[in-house]
Amino acid sequence: MADDRHKKLSVLYASGKELQISGEFSSYLGKLLNTDLSKQIWDGMVLVPEFEVDDELKVLLETVVQRERVSFDSQVRLQHSIGKSSPEIARAMVYQLPTPVDAVVFPKDKELRRLITVLKKENIKITVYGGGSSVTGGIRSKKYERVVCIDTSNLNELEIGKGFCTAGAGLTGSEAEKLLNAKGLTMGFFPESLEHSTIGGWISTKASGQESNAYGDIEDIVISVDLYRSDSTVIEDNYTRISSGVSGKDIATGGEGRNGIVVRAKMKTFPKPERRYFQSFLLPSFKSGIDFMKTLERFPDVMRLMDETETDLALNEAGDSFSKRVLQRMMKSRGISQGSMVIIMSREKISVPKISGSIKMGKSPAVRWNETRYQRPYLGNILWKRSVVVDTLETSASWNDLPSLYQNVKNEFTQVTKEIGINGLIMSHISHEYQSGACIYFTFMFKSSNPVEDLDTIRDHMVQTFLSSGGSITHHHGIGNEFRKYLSDGLKSIQDKASDPIFLQI
Ligand SMILES: Cc1cc2nc3c(=O)[nH]c(=O)nc-3n(C[C@H](O)[C@H](O)[C@H](O)COP(=O)(O)OP(=O)(O)OC[C@H]3O[C@@H](n4cnc5c(N)ncnc54)[C@H](O)[C@@H]3O)c2cc1C
Structure with a gap:
């Protein structure tokens, strides 16, 4: 049996990848959170315990799937039992690890049907793992007599047809x-x-x-x-x-x-x-941006409206520059103390109707967003390593409900963090638009000596506020383990009818 005792597993997003932030930006963010961000106190890794190997299961699995595509390795099992949601990372930070699956298999399509039949016959539950980027506890395993995780990485062919x-x-x-x-x-x-x-x-x-x-x-x-x-x-x-x-x-x-x-x-x-076109504007406020967006008949391919806090952070992250100083002078002359930035990306050249009181910021902020769009989550890793809990929650609501939902969620966050006695920071942006409404996405962070409990409390208050303000549970992250409790009885009952009991019901 392999010696797993000294193995470590990174529980952060895309381990090994980092986004560099300047010292100025780190101290700016530290000031907002009232904490020192200069020192790393966690490497984002957990020590992997040695899990027992079920020899009977090993024999069974190896009769169906080629031996090299079956793993009982503790690190592999833990990795396939933990996703990237903040509650999972917070628990891992204080070494509360999930129940691991008993084995991980990487079947080819031709092995899959027999594998499912055999597991069903033996009453062994199945979990399914794609890229493991779930942020809702979707791949978390549960205590059950035996659970096998099917990793889909060997289902990887691609054939191109016309239009599909x-x-x-x-x-x-x-x-x-x-x-x-x-x-x-x-x-x-x-x-x-x-x-x-x-x-x-x-x-x-x-x-x-x-x-x-x-x-x-x-x-x-x-x-x-x-x-x-x-x-x-x-x-x-x-x-x-x-x-x-x-x-x-x-x-x-x-x-x-x-x-x-x-x-x-x-x-x-x-x-x-063939091409992308970029534009950015600074609007007098987030509210004026929402009012503007709801008048549009067509939305650009990407239109992201950031609230004042997120705008401030984005401008500070970009560092000091001539254009930033020009922007600050223009804001001052127009009486805007903290604006709200909107970035636009489209495949065709489009002209956006004049936005009252706005300042044109050229294409750079939108170009920068596009260039770093897949690296931005690594900023979260920097914070986690300084034991700052960082999380995102998103919802959708009608244009009419969005302004009050935004305000209610911010108020609730301020209230609950005050009650807990911690310093927190919350910001938001609108990211996907529809004729009837939009997705609003909140990012929040805080430092606490009780990260697990405080995060659960804050999340619950925020989701309850989504629901009481006309929002959905989530807009695109799914429901997973962590949000199922908010599903209405009607939807729960329909969804349960579609489920297949051999697959672990989260
Ligand atoms: C940094 C970051 C950014 C993100 N950005 C976005 C975003 O912009 N938009 C967005 O929608 N989401 C986003 N997410 C959430 C996440 O990436 C999505 O939920 C994604 O669809 C999960 O895909 P995955 O392959 O990683 O699935 P996993 O995390 O492996 O699994 C997610 C769920 O799907 C099930 N599953 C996976 N594959 C299969 C399969 N073949 N058959 C049946 N069930 C399966 C799993 O059992 C689990 O319940 C983000 C997450 C992170 C960490």
């Missing part, structure tokens, strides 16, 4: 884009986790990419899926559209590993844009 591709569920976004880009195509789906999340994961969490205004959310991009369940197999890869009741696509979308395994999916493809 058939992609293996385990392909990451970057892998799929690379293959498509080589043929002048794109899938048009760009979550911030593109480098690590998979097609199966996107479908299963009902995800949304940053260019959803142009290409749609995942349910608009998936044409059909092949779904393996323990009681049936749904093969839809020949369909362009099916006009019949509930389809595999319907059951798979948002299924979060409870409804079977997405093996492959037929996805739309689009010509890769």
